[in-house]
Amino acid sequence: MSGRVLCVVSQGVARVTISHPARFNAMSRAMWRDLRRVFDGLRGDASLSAVVVEGEGAHFCAGGDISEYPAFRFEEASLRHFHEQEVWGGLQAVLDCDAPVIALIRGNCMGAGVEIASACDIRLAADDARFGAPIAKLGFPMAPREAQLVSRVMGEVTAREMLLAAAVLPAAELKSRGALHQIVPADALPQTLDRLLGNMASLSPLAARLHKQLFRDLAAGTPMDQLLTGAYDYAGEREHREGIEAFIGKRVPVFR
Structure with missing residues (x-):
């Protein structure tokens, strides 16, 4: 099972779920295409007051599905297509959404998860969330568009620490650096989100x-x-x- 990105719209709020629980919601190629399809479908929907992006279960997104990598990463053309069309296509669709997009972050938020969170407008995290992009351990760099996005949103200091030192940072540290808007205890996350959505619905x-x-x-x-x-x-x-x-x-x- 390669995972899915699901969307349910109710009362003016779209809930977009990254669903690949067997791999801590790691993004497969099909899931990147799903992400683009879902957000392309939401674009221009004037009935939406907000879109919430979350992971299924205890984690937001643990990165990319590494089990797929040998099939395409070792040829320049297929690698370019993956990053420029599939990954960036999904991220650009999130960026292009006309409604405010909230990242609701629990547990692991690594690599692709950091990129998706960076494409969102507001990042609300549980206090047990962890952030990083330790892809140097896999022998490759972050793609240029993706690195530009992460560096702009998370901050250049944080991007360099994640990419050059493979640092994994707690939510409290990212909040202190201005990369997160709010952190709350994990059990308070649903209530905090409800208050935020209620406020947005009035705007x-x-x-x-x-x-x-x-x-x-x-x-x-x-x-x-x-x-x-x-x-x-x-x-x-x-x-x-x-x-x-x-x-x-x-x-x-x-x-x-």
């Missing part, structure tokens, strides 16, 4: 979409003069008017 979907696009443009280094073109086109949008009028009228806004 403007338009604002979320515009912020997500802005963050993508900033990460891509888009010049400010291009960002300013059309930056205020939302002026006449219903959600903009509703938010302001609700605040002045001292009532709860109705965005959806």
